[in-house]
Amino acid sequence: MRRDVAQDSTLVSEYINGNELALETLIKRHKQRLYSFIYSKIQNRDITEDIFQDTFIKVIRTLKKGNYNEEGKFLPWVMRISHNLVIDHFRKSNRMPKFRNTDEFDIFSVLSDGALNAEKRMVKEQISADVRELIEELPEEQKEVLKMRIYNDMSFNEISENTGVSINTALGRMRYALINLRKIIEKNKIILVS
16 A cells, blocks of 8 residues: 555656656546546536646746655655645635626625625634644644545545554544544533534
């Protein structure tokens, strides 16, 4: 199972040392999973294609600069880059004024009260920060699995490969992580609502 991880890191090293085909192999290997991940968030093929290409442009730039330092965890690193680009896309699209293209132009379709959105965003960010703090209280093995699953959007099979444990062990750690999070929330009487 560890062979794939070693192969990715070997291909990354080969690409850094000038073998352009190594990157092509990496892209082909992970294209479907990465494309599906982006499309599941965007739901638009053209934008998904753009973000997919932007992801690998960032990957190439980072590798060429010698800034890659993910210790053989190539796919989670690439997924994180694409996830950040998806977030950037939504941020940009929310900033763009939207208006209906009709003869009767309605100024209220362009102007909106952003205060409520800013407040909702702040509450959501605070809840996210609170949850991250709670996660830090979990035992290390549970915390690792939960972060891989929730924040890196990894399958339990990938988690199993990356941690060197069986899928059942990874599932069990996730289950106990969620049970322990509930206990921490109840014990501290924390309310997480937006």
